[in-house]
Amino acid sequence: MSEKKTVSKKDFEKDLKRLEDIVALLEKGDSPLDESIKLFEEGIEKAAEMKKNLEEAKRKIELISKKSGLFSTEKFHEEEF
């Protein structure tokens, strides 16, 4: 679980870099039209995917408890405030 998360974080940074590259390429404006359209499609797709990743995380508030060296988490009741 934690491994997967780390990878996806790395992927996210990679995606962000690629998106920035696409923007730069398109803004330079010297790619032929068909290539520009391909870049455009890739860029829009990437951006949508990244936004989805960003919004995907669920809002969750948990309290850690440690009993005889073992950790567990339970829901934190924030409404009690």
Added chain:
Amino acid sequence: MQAMDTIDKIYTVTELNNRAKLMLEKEFGSIMLDGELSNFKKYSSGHCYFSLKDAGGQISGVMYRFKAERLLFTPKDGMKVRAKGTVTLYPVRGSYQILVDEMHEQGMGELQKKFEELKKRLEKEGLFDKLRKRPLPSLPQKIGVITSPTGAAIRDILTVLKRRFSNVHVLINPVRVQGAEAPGEIAAAIEDMNSHFPDIDVLIVGRGGGSLEDLWAFNEEIVARAIFASKIPVISAVGHEVDWMISDFTADVRAATPSVAAEIVLGRKEELVNSVDAAAKRVRNALNKSLSGISDRLDAALRRPYLREPSLFMSRFTQGFDIAFESFLTAKDRMFEGSSEKIRTLEGRLNILSPLSTLARGYAIAEKAGGAVIKTYEDADSGERINVRLGRGALACEVLETKPALSAGREKI
């Protein structure tokens, strides 16, 4: 006995003690008391009993558990302390005492000195090194919070979360944030988060505002070292805008309050959402721009006169033809001009060769009747009629005599 009769009020012991208690409490209320600790004893209940004394006397002291928990030092006999509390009387024993709320090692200067010394030492060791400070994660999805689960800090953090509608996972590691136990618990929690929840993106360590004593745990070396050793980036968020804690210097980022810490973390994520949005917008714009570039070129082409007005297109050919024809004519003229020049030259040369010009100089040509030129005397006979052509006109002559040499005879005219 007589004297006793004159006093009309007779007290019970309890009444007296209670009366004395009220008087003491009314007279002194809350006071500050300097003295030396002796007979210090902490009971299993958590309450502490001791005496405070100086050269001239002593007084019993009590510190109840919930106050003693907040002690920033471990009291020992002989320590010079300053206590804050209320003077009262314990009726069961009939002894008067001070109920201590707060107790510090003598003088606030001590704390300040400790702070400065630690700061200098850790700074020298490189714990505050700016180069060591890590950037906060680009994608903060899981946030660890080390604070009191009932304190102002967690409430403020969760309020910010609610307000921003942020979808994040918050893991709270509950610790005491004040009192002698706090530094150890905070440090252990930082270590535990690193070893058991390494997928946490960022740690917020802190508490709400309070007095310098309340915040003191964040000035302890053990906390600073745990922050320094943390693999997860740490934000120190001690609710005290003015003073910097040792934890503030050591952490990767210092937030003035826990709310600010939450804003920083969530702001980072929102920034990311915005930058993805902005990139997508730029991708669209860039394509639109290159498409409109193409359509401009197309428009410009369509606006060209030839396409708009075909006759103009034709006129170009017409005009071209005219130009070509004109130049053909010129070329032809020049060709003929060249020829006539040649002819004139040839004529000149012909004239030079013409016998007529020789005749013009006085020579004559004799021809037989048939027109054959007489070149020697043998070509003609005596009595033969010949024609002599001159520069101008001719003479019809009769040969009188033929002679082999010029001096020997002359044609008779």
